Amino acid sequence: MPPVIDTRQALDFERPIVELENRIAELKSLGGPQLEIEIRRLERKARQLQREVFSELSAWQKVLLSRHPLRPFTLDYVGRLCEDWIELHGDRAFRDDESIVGGVARFRGRPVMILGHQKGRGTKENMRRNFGMTRPEGYRKALRLMKMASRLGLPILTFIDTPGAYPGIDAEERGQAEAIAKNLEVMSRLPVPIIATVIGEGGSGGALALGVADRILMLEYSVYSVISPEGCASILWKDQKKVETAAREMKMTAPDLLELGVADALVPEPAGGAHRDPEAAADAVGEAIARELSALSSLSPEARVEARYQKFRRMGSFLESGPGA
Amino acid sequence: MAAWWSKQRKKMKPEVAAKTKRSVPSGLFQKCDECGATVPSEQVKEALWCCPQCGHHFVMPTAERIKITVDEGSFVEADVNIQPEDPLEFRDSKRYADRLRSAQKQVGVADAFREGRATLGGRPVSIGFFVFEFMGGSMGSVVGEKITRLFERALADRVPAIILNASGGARMQEGILSLMQMAKTTAALARLKEAGLPYVSVLLHPTTGGVAASFAMLGDVIVAEPKALIGFAGPRVIEQTIRQKLPEGFQRSEFLLQHGMVDAIVSRHDMKDTLSRLVSLLGPEKQRARA
Ligand SMILES: [Zn+2]
Numbered sequence: 239m240p241p242v243i244d245t246r247q248a249l250d251f252e253r254p255i256v257e258l259e260n261r262i263a264e265l266k267s268l269g270g271p272q273l274e275i276e277i278r279r280l281e282r283k284a285r286q287l288q289r290e291v292f293s294e295l296s297a298w299q300k301v302l303l304s305r306h307p308l309r310p311f312t313l314d315y316v317g318r319l320c321e322d323w324i325e326l327h328g329d330r331a332f333r334d335d336e337s338i339v340g341g342v343a344r345f346r347g348r349p350v351m352i353l354g355h356q357k358g359r360g361t362k363e364n365m366r367r368n369f370g371m372t373r374p375e376g377y378r379k380a381l382r383l384m385k386m387a388s389r390l391g392l393p394i395l396t397f398i399d400t401p402g403a404y405p406g407i408d409a410e411e412r413g414q415a416e417a418i419a420k421n422l423e424v425m426s427r428l429p430v431p432i433i434a435t436v437i438g439e440g441g442s443g444g445a446l447a448l449g450v451a452d453r454i455l456m457l458e459y460s461v462y463s464v465i466s467p468e469g470c471a472s473i474l475w476k477d478q479k480k481v482e483t484a485a486r487e488m489k490m491t492a493p494d495l496l497e498l499g500v501a502d503a504l505v506p507e508p509a510g511g512a513h514r515d516p517e518a519a520a521d522a523v524g525e526a527i528a529r530e531l532s533a534l535s536s537l538s539p540e541a542r543v544e545a546r547y548q549k550f551r552r553m554g555s556f557l558e559s560g561p562g563a
Numbered sequence: 564m565a566a567w568w569s570k571q572r573k574k575m576k577p578e579v580a581a582k583t584k585r586s587v588p589s590g591l592f593q594k595c596d597e598c599g600a601t602v603p604s605e606q607v608k609e610a611l612w613c614c615p616q617c618g619h620h621f622v623m624p625t626a627e628r629i630k631i632t633v634d635e636g637s638f639v640e641a642d643v644n645i646q647p648e649d650p651l652e653f654r655d656s657k658r659y660a661d662r663l664r665s666a667q668k669q670v671g672v673a674d675a676f677r678e679g680r681a682t683l684g685g686r687p688v689s690i691g692f693f694v695f696e697f698m699g700g701s702m703g704s705v706v707g708e709k710i711t712r713l714f715e716r717a718l719a720d721r722v723p724a725i726i727l728n729a730s731g732g733a734r735m736q737e738g739i740l741s742l743m744q745m746a747k748t749t750a751a752l753a754r755l756k757e758a759g760l761p762y763v764s765v766l767l768h769p770t771t772g773g774v775a776a777s778f779a780m781l782g783d784v785i786v787a788e789p790k791a792l793i794g795f796a797g798p799r800v801i802e803q804t805i806r807q808k809l810p811e812g813f814q815r816s817e818f819l820l821q822h823g824m825v826d827a828i829v830s831r832h833d834m835k836d837t838l839s840r841l842v843s844l845l846g847p848e849k850q851r852a853r854a
Binding site for chain 1: 644779795800810
């Protein structure tokens with residue numbers, strides 16, 4: 239059975255399932271053989287209900303799952319996937335931005351550089367981590383660590399989970415646009431393998447700043463888009479209530495991105511989503527990363543950089559008739 | 564990445580709308596956004612779409628921009644047969660396919676970017692211009708492909724690359740494919756830089772969102788026209804996030820110069836000469852020049 243969840247932290251469409259599970263836990267705590275038949279009946283019912291709900295999730299429901307407060311964040315994956323994790327702080331110029339974490343660790347015996355957006359659990363940590371919204375110094379910390387990884391021959395594993403780059407006066411003053419742009423430029427030429435995994439929200443340029451990779455993996459209920467559904471609804475529909483339509487029209491779910499040729503692989507999540515079984519989610523992510531890393535390691539640095547170039551070179555959709563002028 | 568230029572502008576709070584809106588001269592007379600003077604449109608055009616009273620730079624038609632930027636008659640446009648399509652079959656109040664058709668009809672170009680070969684002071688360059696008139700210069704697959712080809716051509720010809728940017732950012736109607744154009748174009752630029760060739764980025768009003776957060780802010784040299792709006796997030800988004808009024812001059816060229824984000828502010832009248840000199844100083848022909 240998945241861990242019991244506080245119904246207040248459950249999403250609307252999760253609530254009937256969570257309520258059933260809590261009822262089951264209650265019955266179990268009472269004990270007694272006469273309850274066992276009832277418990278088994280309810281367990282079947284809960285599983286059935288979960289299958290039903292999760293087999294037809296809308297794009298917007300997946301957006302909500304990708305932002306679930308209980309969803310595993312970067313450091314949850316690092317803790318389960320790596321040994322010898324040493325976090326490295328700061329951009330050496332201005333400040334340490336805690337909305338991005340970075341550091342070295344051992345993944346399946348191999349030293350790697352890890353970078354990821356980090357959301358907080360609860361208000362206090364979220365304030366410190368700015369809800370995963372990064373300022374220029376965060377991208378520049380990532381840049382410093384990526385250059386170091388490249389020089390020392392460490393593969394780079396990134397975890398993407400951000401609502402987007404922080405829109406604030408200070409961020410603009412310190413060159414938010416330049417900071418993101420610089421990461422794209424440098425990442426496109428790094429000789430070491432780069433694997434990006436979208437574990438939650440892939441929010442526009444702030445996500446892409448860790449996303450110019452040889453492989454882009456997406457968790458089943460993660461999303462990745464050019465703008466948030468809220469932003470899109472407000473600009474194109476001029477109506478905040480159109481978020482569900484915007485989420486659907488933008489084709490931002492993991493299967494959509496696979497179909498559009500942006501994501502390379504989809505990592506299946508445990509029944510009910512990664513937060514229902516973080517251990518199993520981490521195992522699946524670890525397997526997927528290990529597979530890609532092994533394939534990438536067999537290429538020469540030149541071949542990897544060329545393949546990365548061609549991968550992004552192909553992205554887009556247009557028509558061309560006859561020879562160009 | 565919000566394309567702040569869209570029709571939403573009409574709904575913006577008045578003080579913000581007044582700051583970001585910049586009119587294109589039309590009709591017999593033109594009221595200056597900056598000094599308020601009413602001046603004959605003919606005089607404005609003669610002054611390269613600047614106010615004859617105060618020098619304010621109006622948004623100017625891209626076709627005219629090309630003429631005043633490169634050596635006369637030297638622009639040979641490339642990739643004119645690339646057409647946009649509607650990969651997501653996107654629909655808001657209108658179908659994206661219909662928005663494209665009406666923009667094409669109204670502006671007379673296939674999409675929001677024009678590029679090709681030209682000379683500046685007699686030296687060859689690979690140069691491109693955002694067409695802001697076309698859906699706010701937003702970058703979708705066609706714009707991204709053309710910019711990539713511009714950089715690849717500069718590399719193949721071993722000539723400097725120049726882009727005149729004016730864009731609200733990524734085109735939402737092409738979803739994630741628009742976002743990926745940032746990576747695609749920037750990767751092509753990175754190869755150009757690695758090969759020792761220069762890239763000059765010109766920032767016009769406005770340059771924001773995904774265009775700012777990719778090649779626009781990556782020039783070896785970045786020059787901006789006076790008082791252009793330049794930034795990642797649009798002013799409206801920032802105001803809504805921090806819930807306070809933005810300081811005077813925020814995200815303008817002069818603000819970026821002060822914060823070390825651009826190299827120089829260059830008036831429209833001096834742009835061609837400045838670009839020519841940069842090409843001559845930084846381009847691969849520099850070694851051959853006499854001492
Ligand atoms: Zn004036």
